Amino acid sequence: MNAEIIAVGSELLLGQINNTNARFLSAQLASVGVNVYFHTVVGDNPSRLEKVLEVAGERSDLIILTGGLGPTKDDLTKETIAKHIGVDLALDEVAMASIEGYFKRTNRVMTENNRKQALVLKGSEVLPNDHGMAPGMMFTSGKRHYMLLPGPPSEMEPMFTKYGIPAITTKMGEQAKIVSRVLRFFGIGEAALETKLEDLIEKQSNPTIAPLASESEVTVRLTARDQSEEHAIKLIDELEAKILERVGAYFYGYNETSLINELAMRLKGRGLTIAAAESLTGGMFQEQLTSVPGASAILKGGVVCYSNEAKINIVNVRKETIEENGSVSAACAQELAENAAKLFGADLGISFTGVAGPEELEGHPAGTVFIGIHQKGKPTITEKLQLAGTREINRIRAVKHGCRLLINSLKE
Numbered sequence: 001m002n003a004e005i006i007a008v009g010s011e012l013l014l015g016q017i018n019n020t021n022a023r024f025l026s027a028q029l030a031s032v033g034v035n036v037y038f039h040t041v042v043g044d045n046p047s048r049l050e051k052v053l054e055v056a057g058e059r060s061d062l063i064i065l066t067g068g069l070g071p072t073k074d075d076l077t078k079e080t081i082a083k084h085i086g087v088d089l090a091l092d093e094v095a096m097a098s099i100e101g102y103f104k105r106t107n108r109v110m111t112e113n114n115r116k117q118a119l120v121l122k123g124s125e126v127l128p129n130d131h132g133m134a135p136g137m138m139f140t141s142g143k144r145h146y147m148l149l150p151g152p153p154s155e156m157e158p159m160f161t162k163y164g165i166p167a168i169t170t171k172m173g174e175q176a177k178i179v180s181r182v183l184r185f186f187g188i189g190e191a192a193l194e195t196k197l198e199d200l201i202e203k204q205s206n207p208t209i210a211p212l213a214s215e216s217e218v219t220v221r222l223t224a225r226d227q228s229e230e231h232a233i234k235l236i237d238e239l240e241a242k243i244l245e246r247v248g249a250y251f252y253g254y255n256e257t258s259l260i261n262e263l264a265m266r267l268k269g270r271g272l273t274i275a276a277a278e279s280l281t282g283g284m285f286q287e288q289l290t291s292v293p294g295a296s297a298i299l300k301g302g303v304v305c306y307s308n309e310a311k312i313n314i315v316n317v318r319k320e321t322i323e324e325n326g327s328v329s330a331a332c333a334q335e336l337a338e339n340a341a342k343l344f345g346a347d348l349g350i351s352f353t354g355v356a357g358p359e360e361l362e363g364h365p366a367g368t369v370f371i372g373i374h375q376k377g378k379p380t381i382t383e384k385l386q387l388a389g390t391r392e393i394n395r396i397r398a399v400k401h402g403c404r405l406l407i408n409s410l411k412e
Contacts, residue, residue: 001145001172002035004060006052008068008077009151010043020153021066028160030210031180032169033225034062044074046083053084057144062168067151069134071113077148082121085141090122091115095135102133121148127163131155138167145171177229181236183220183243185250186259186404190218196246200239207232207239216397217259218250252407259403264292266410267348274406275344276302277315277336279327279353280369285399300344305336311353315339326362328354330370330382337372338380349374350406352398357391366391369398373405381409 005022012019019041026036042052056063068077082089096118103110117134120126127136132155139146147164149156185193190213194201201209207224222239226232244251253262267274276285283304289295303315308327311317317335325331333351341349350373357366367387374380385401387394
């Protein structure tokens with residue numbers, strides 16, 4: 001099945017919001033073996049949407065539209081689709097009851113135009129909206145399948161995952177099982193990873209290999225088809241083993257995990273606690289760690305010590321250390337990590353100090369970073385990085401490198 005995604009909304013064309021829906025849908029469709037060949041964005045204009053639908057109908061089996069299902073006059077996706085395929089709109093009583101229930105629960109008065117949200121293509125499979133009002137729908141016209149989804153990601157994503165994917169796989173009539181697994185890597189670029197896997201990528205058939213660079217990381221999606229799910233998993237296991245033989249040093253986890261999640265899991269698993277002293281990262285490491293459920297069991301506390309005065313007076317870095325080596329140094333990073341662990345009574349301490357940019361500091365160019373890792377009973381380690389990016393990217397990468405260092409130190 002070949003799919004096309006059409007995002008409807010003038011706000012997308014004006015740059016007021018990002019089209020994150022297309023990215024999400026493409027990833028989800030790839031996981032079930034549906035090819036996405038086209039992304040289109042069109043404004044809230046019936047005639048232009050009609051033209052887009054005409055082109056899509058000539059080249060795609062599955063046409064997914066997001067947006068334009070709301071109660072206002074410019075929400076015309078359903079009306080345009082109905083006209084295009086020649087069907088009427090009908091009131092879905094279940095959706096209507098859900099909308100009325102929402103207004104009762106929130107003590108709000110429902111206006112007449114809210115009834116419009118309960119209209120669906122007559123004869124379509126209705127996709128319930130568990131997180132909003134407008135339902136989605138799946139309609140088949142000849143060999144063409146149309147799926148209409150709400151625009152807000154908070155509504156669209158759970159609807160598509162829970163109801164949309166099963167509706168699509170049923171239409172595919174696919175008897176083969178499709179299994180997908182994402183391998184996550186950090187510390188190697190997409191080009192370098194692809195070079196190491198070049199022969200495997202060139203020979204791929206089943207399973208398939210899809211590398212992707214994302215937020216200073218690289219992911220590799222493996223997808224296998226087979227009549228037996230067990231055999232499809234075996235195919236992926238065998239290919240994964242070949243990949244990790246070559247680039248396993250950079251591998252850290254599967255699917256939707258992250259470096260910070262993997263670190264938190266390892267700390268919890270070993271019953272260890274951590275404290276942080278952050279200069280250039282400004283608390284970013286602690287902010288990310290506290291976003292993980294159960295972080296209170298592992299994070300004892302931390303300090304944002306941006307100035308030298310804070311490093312000396314709060315984290316107890318020796319004044320001589322900064323005078324002799326500078327705040328951007330391995331010596332400073334070492335004392336910050338050791339003293340953070342001591343201050344908060346933690347098993348581990350981590351520190352970040354350096355130059356986020358764009359200007360240099362203490363003679364060091366932008367992107368110079370020192371990370372310190374202290375663990376009870378082990379020598380404190382420091383690592384110097386020379387990053388190349390914007391101020392914000394350098395800070396994000398520094399935190400990720402810190403997570404990698406911690407994960408590696410916990411393996412030893």
